[in-house]
Amino acid sequence: MENILDVAIIGGGPAGLSAAINAVARNKSVKILTNKSNYLQKAEMVDNYLGFHNISGKKLMQNFLEHVQSLNIAFEYGKVINIMKYNDIFMINCNGEIIHAKTVILALGVVKNNLLKNEENLIGRGVSYCATCDGSLYKGKNVLVYGNADDIIEEANFLQKLGVNVTLITAKKELHDIHKDINILDGVVTEIVGNHKFEAVVINHEEVKADGLFLLRNSIAFNTIINDLDTYNGYIQVNRNMETNISGLYACGDCTGEPLQISKATGEGLVAAQNAAKYIDSLKEMK
Amino acid sequence: MIKYPNKEEFNEIIKNNSLVLVDFYASWCMPCKMLAPVIEEIAEEYDGKVVVCKVDIDENEELANEYNIMSVPTVVIFKKSENIEEIIGLNDKSKYTRSLE
Ligand SMILES: Cc1cc2nc3c(=O)[nH]c(=O)nc-3n(C[C@H](O)[C@H](O)[C@H](O)COP(=O)(O)OP(=O)(O)OC[C@H]3O[C@@H](n4cnc5c(N)ncnc54)[C@H](O)[C@@H]3O)c2cc1C
Numbered sequence: 001m002e003n004i005l006d007v008a009i010i011g012g013g014p015a016g017l018s019a020a021i022n023a024v025a026r027n028k029s030v031k032i033l034t035n036k037s038n039y040l041q042k043a044e045m046v047d048n049y050l051g052f053h054n055i056s057g058k059k060l061m062q063n064f065l066e067h068v069q070s071l072n073i074a075f076e077y078g079k080v081i082n083i084m085k086y087n088d089i090f091m092i093n094c095n096g097e098i099i100h101a102k103t104v105i106l107a108l109g110v111v112k113n114n115l116l117k118n119e120e121n122l123i124g125r126g127v128s129y130c131a132t133c134d135g136s137l138y139k140g141k142n143v144l145v146y147g148n149a150d151d152i153i154e155e156a157n158f159l160q161k162l163g164v165n166v167t168l169i170t171a172k173k174e175l176h177d178i179h180k181d182i183n184i185l186d187g188v189v190t191e192i193v194g195n196h197k198f199e200a201v202v203i204n205h206e207e208v209k210a211d212g213l214f215l216l217r218n219s220i221a222f223n224t225i226i227n228d229l230d231t232y233n234g235y236i237q238v239n240r241n242m243e244t245n246i247s248g249l250y251a252c253g254d255c256t257g258e259p260l261q262i263s264k265a266t267g268e269g270l271v272a273a274q275n276a277a278k279y280i281d282s283l284k285e286m287k
Numbered sequence: 288m289i290k291y292p293n294k295e296e297f298n299e300i301i302k303n304n305s306l307v308l309v310d311f312y313a314s315w316c317m318p319c320k321m322l323a324p325v326i327e328e329i330a331e332e333y334d335g336k337v338v339v340c341k342v343d344i345d346e347n348e349e350l351a352n353e354y355n356i357m358s359v360p361t362v363v364i365f366k367k368s369e370n371i372e373e374i375i376g377l378n379d380k381s382k383y384t385r386s387l388e
Binding site: 082096097133136140227 | 313317320357361375376379
């Protein structure tokens, strides 16, 4: 099998970055898989993170990133679609590429996907979360692309170049670098229509029909990412060691619950990384 | 042993066997590669009880259309020729074996 990482960290916010530097401090091989945008960048002023009063979220995030980069920690920009554990190894599908790791730390932040009506029933039945994964199935067909993902235009262009007829649904006024053959539809999707198979979306009370719908958001519901993960009130269930109910899988930061604050996120990142390191060492001893 | 049937063979298999598991996959699909060892293991463990087939959707477009495959991997389980369950995407082995029990 190709390279197996010690620790794969999903999410590059304060929790994930703290986990990364602490896993490296324990001599583990680490990669951070993450979307580009994050929550902290939006904070205008942070005044409760010890040692940095009156700092903008953007500047604090930049400091965090510089720290991580000074340790040459690898980043892979992309979205993690799902994870499967098989024979003690995690296989992570990041935009259609597979990454193998002994442990995984989820540092996903808050995932507030208001699922659209019928979305859960129709996923894989004409509704897809991943253009690189399912695009080829729609060559010569008409698809709709919708969502808030950072890279939605690149993904729409990718589909169009693959030979798919793309209509991008967006309320955004400025659209840079978009493929000239892509249709643009202004609006907000309120419902998905289809019985066992995707048929249409509802926009402004009107049905728009197509062969498929690519729903491209920045985040993916926890239970879609990995089967049988315990959650409570929309957060991932962990114990004081930041262990989830799946051995080798840890979670930290906003995705584990309140308070949704930076120092809690970085603290949990450290705990998760140290316990992941211990777990890896115990795997070695068993062999 | 995993079978790689064409359309005619496929129809024969589901007609003549009480329990059949079919993995619809594509050569370009990475998650399908992740699932492959799981399917192999199931084929071994359930040898003699379940017929396990793999169908490449690019080579068997008709079958893929007939079963409305719109995402790969999709695993379809047939009991006495009837499509009893469709499991979409990548899942733990237990999710497949639970459906076979
Ligand atoms: C306006 C505002 C003001 C705030 N002010 C303060 C403050 O003053 N003090 C304070 O302590 N806290 C503040 N916060 C909260 C703070 O920003 C969060 O608590 C902190 O960012 C949590 O860190 P995290 O790493 O858990 O999650 P996040 O920072 O949300 O990072 C998660 C990362 O994971 C990525 N991700 C998610 N899903 C996937 C996936 N499937 N694949 C790949 N990547 C994925 C996300 O895109 C993101 O980059 C504020 C937040 C906001 C929005």
